[in-house]
Amino acid sequence: MQSRHLGSQGLTVSAIGLGCMGLSDFYSSSGATETEGIALIHRALELGVTLLDTADAYGPHTNELMVGKALRGRRDAVVVATKFGIVRQPGSATRSISGTPAYVRSACEASLQRLGLGHIDLYYQHRVDPAVPIEDTVGAMAELVRAGKVRYLGLSEAAPATIRRAQRIHPISALQTEYSLWSRDPEDGILPTLRELGIGFVPYSPLGRGFLAGRFRRLEDLAADDWRRDSPRFQGENFAKNLAVLEAIQQIAQEKHCTPSQLALAWLLARDPSIVPIPGTTRIARLEENLRATDIGLSAAELQRIEAVAPRGVAAGQRYAEGMMRTLNG
Numbered sequence: 001m002q003s004r005h006l007g008s009q010g011l012t013v014s015a016i017g018l019g020c021m022g023l024s025d026f027y028s029s030s031g032a033t034e035t036e037g038i039a040l041i042h043r044a045l046e047l048g049v050t051l052l053d054t055a056d057a058y059g060p061h062t063n064e065l066m067v068g069k070a071l072r073g074r075r076d077a078v079v080v081a082t083k084f085g086i087v088r089q090p091g092s093a094t095r096s097i098s099g100t101p102a103y104v105r106s107a108c109e110a111s112l113q114r115l116g117l118g119h120i121d122l123y124y125q126h127r128v129d130p131a132v133p134i135e136d137t138v139g140a141m142a143e144l145v146r147a148g149k150v151r152y153l154g155l156s157e158a159a160p161a162t163i164r165r166a167q168r169i170h171p172i173s174a175l176q177t178e179y180s181l182w183s184r185d186p187e188d189g190i191l192p193t194l195r196e197l198g199i200g201f202v203p204y205s206p207l208g209r210g211f212l213a214g215r216f217r218r219l220e221d222l223a224a225d226d227w228r229r230d231s232p233r234f235q236g237e238n239f240a241k242n243l244a245v246l247e248a249i250q251q252i253a254q255e256k257h258c259t260p261s262q263l264a265l266a267w268l269l270a271r272d273p274s275i276v277p278i279p280g281t282t283r284i285a286r287l288e289e290n291l292r293a294t295d296i297g298l299s300a301a302e303l304q305r306i307e308a309v310a311p312r313g314v315a316a317g318q319r320y321a322e323g324m325m326r327t328l329n330g
Contacts, residue, residue: 001014001015001016001047001048001049001050001291001294002014002015002294003015003050004200004273004274004275004276005200005273005274006122006152006173006174006200006202006274006276007152007171007172007173007174007198007199007200008171008198008199009152009171009173011079011121011122011151011152011173011174011200013050013051013079013276014048014049014050014051014276015269015276015294016049016265016269016276016277016278016279016290016291016293016294017049017050017051017052017053017081017202017276017277017278018041018044018049018051018052018053018278018279018280018287019053019204019278019279019280020037020041020052020053020054020058020063020066020067020280021053021054021055021058021063021280022280022281022282023036023037023040023041023063023066023280023282024037024058024059024062024063024066025058025059025060025062025063032282034066034069036282037066037070037282038066038069038070039284040281040282040283040284040287041066041067041070041071042070042074043284043287043288044287044291045074045077045078047287047288047291048291049291050077050078050079051078051079051081051202051276051278052067052071052078052079052080052081053081053082053176053202053204053278054067054080054081054082054083054115055082055083055084055086055124055126056082056083056084056086056107056110056111056114057083057085057086057087057088057095057126059090060088060089060090061090061110061114064082064111064114064115065114065115067080067115068114068115068116068117069116071115071116071117072116075117078121079121079122080115080117080120080121080122081120081121081122081123081124081154081174081202082111082115082120082122082123082124083123083124083125083126083154083156083176084103084104084107084108084111084123084124084125084126085097085098085099085107085124085125085126085127085128085129085156086126086127087103097127097128097129097130097327098129098132099125099128099129099131099132099134099136099137100129100132100136100137100140101136101137101139101140101143104137104140104141104144105140105143105144108120108123108144108149108150109149112149119148119149119150119151120149120150120151121150121151121152122151122152122153122154122173122174123141123144123150123152123153123154124153124154124155124156124174124176125137125138125141125154125155125156125158126156126157127156127157127327127328127330128155128157128158128159128162128330129330130330134158134162134165134166134169135165135166135168135169138153138166138169138170138172139169139170141153141170142169142170145170152173152174153170153171153172153173154172154173154174154175154176154202155172155174155175155176156175156176156177156204157176157177157178157327157328157329157330158175158177158329158330159189159190159329159330160189160190160193162330163175163190163193163194163197163199164193164197167197167199172197172199173199173200174199174200174201174202174276175190175194175199175200175201175202176201176202176203176204176278177190177201177203177204178203178204178205178319179201179203179204179205179206179268179275179277180203180205180206180207180208180212180264180268181208181212181245181249181264181267181306181310181314182208182211182212182233182242182245182310182314182315183205183208183315183319184312184313185329186201186203187312191271191272194274195272195274199274200274200275200276201272201274201275201276202275202276202277202278203268203275203276203277203278204278206264206265206268206277206278206279207261207264207265207279207290208233208264208315209228209231209233209234210228211233211234211242211246212246212249212260212261212264213259213260213261213286214246214250214259214260214261216234217243218239219234219235219239222234230321231317231319231320231321232317232318232319232320232321233315233316233317233318233319234317235317237316238316238317241316242315242316242317245309245310245314245315246260248309248310249263249264249306249309249310252302252305252306252309256296256302258292258293258296259289261279261286261289261290261293262289262290262292262293262296263293263296263306265277265279265290265293266293266294266296266297266298267298267303267306269293269294270297270298270303
């Protein structure tokens with residue numbers, strides 16, 4: 001497994017990480033059992049993955065517990081990234097956002113206990129709290145670094161101006177935002193800002209929430225409790241238009257003798273050496289397939305061809321429903 005630097009403070013991780021969210025939440029209640037999830041994480045570590053991504057909101061809380069169990073006896077080989085800021089309570093459908101210093105401290109303590117760790121390697125603010133100055137939130141995160149409870153800091157779905165303000169308080173090592181062949185918004189302002197400031201980029205949903213893997217041909221292919229059923233990109237005419245884009249990507253992948261997932265990940269890796277995507281899956285075969293994307297090189301001509309079929313703005317529909325869209329790029 002190749003490695004890459006996240007930020008300029010010394011954090012080094014595998015070129016592809018593992019997004020653990022789907023092992024516990026959102027896509028289907030019939031996803032991986034804890035035993036299956038732990039086995040998948042162990043296989044990822046065997047294959048050289050060193051970045052595991054979780055959050056207290058996933059489950060809520062159960063994903064961190066699973067990751068913690070998977071890491072027993074294996075801690076030294078792993079960079080553990082988790083997040084705070086999206087407040088969810090077990091058994092409740094409501095959620096809120098908090099970036100108050102008191103919440104930062106309490107959330108960190110709770111995550112450390114669930115993960116069974118002495119420190120968190122990379123601690124993200126999951127969503128920017130519009131009611132709390134970013135200076136206050138990052139100031140509290142910086143206190144955690146000084147206390148030895150966190151090593152590196154990150155932000156998720158933060159706008160360029162917010163990133164700059166945060167960087168003045170404490171070095172930011174990574175920004176996590178959705179980025180893929182059908183979600184290219186970060187190219188407008190975020191990626192140039194990160195390059196200027198020396199911040200790494202961790203794209204989540206690098207396979208378009210599974211769409212770019214080619215598994216879904218109609219809405220009914222999603223489980224009844226899969227939240228993607230409410231996603232604009234998986235509905236009605238948007239779904240049909242996005243299928244046409246997928247078919248063009250599949251054609252290129254077929255000629256390249258790789259899968260659409262591998263092509264999508266190889267495209268991301270080719271964008272910038274500071275990019276570390278974190279695809280998720282519940283299947284070991286899919287994990288192994290995704291990690292082989294590091295072996296795929298793309299020529300300038302191939303990149304131009306991909307650009308022609310999947311240019312910026314090609315995806316039909318917003319990436320979230322309207323309520324969630326309002327929490328992005330804070």
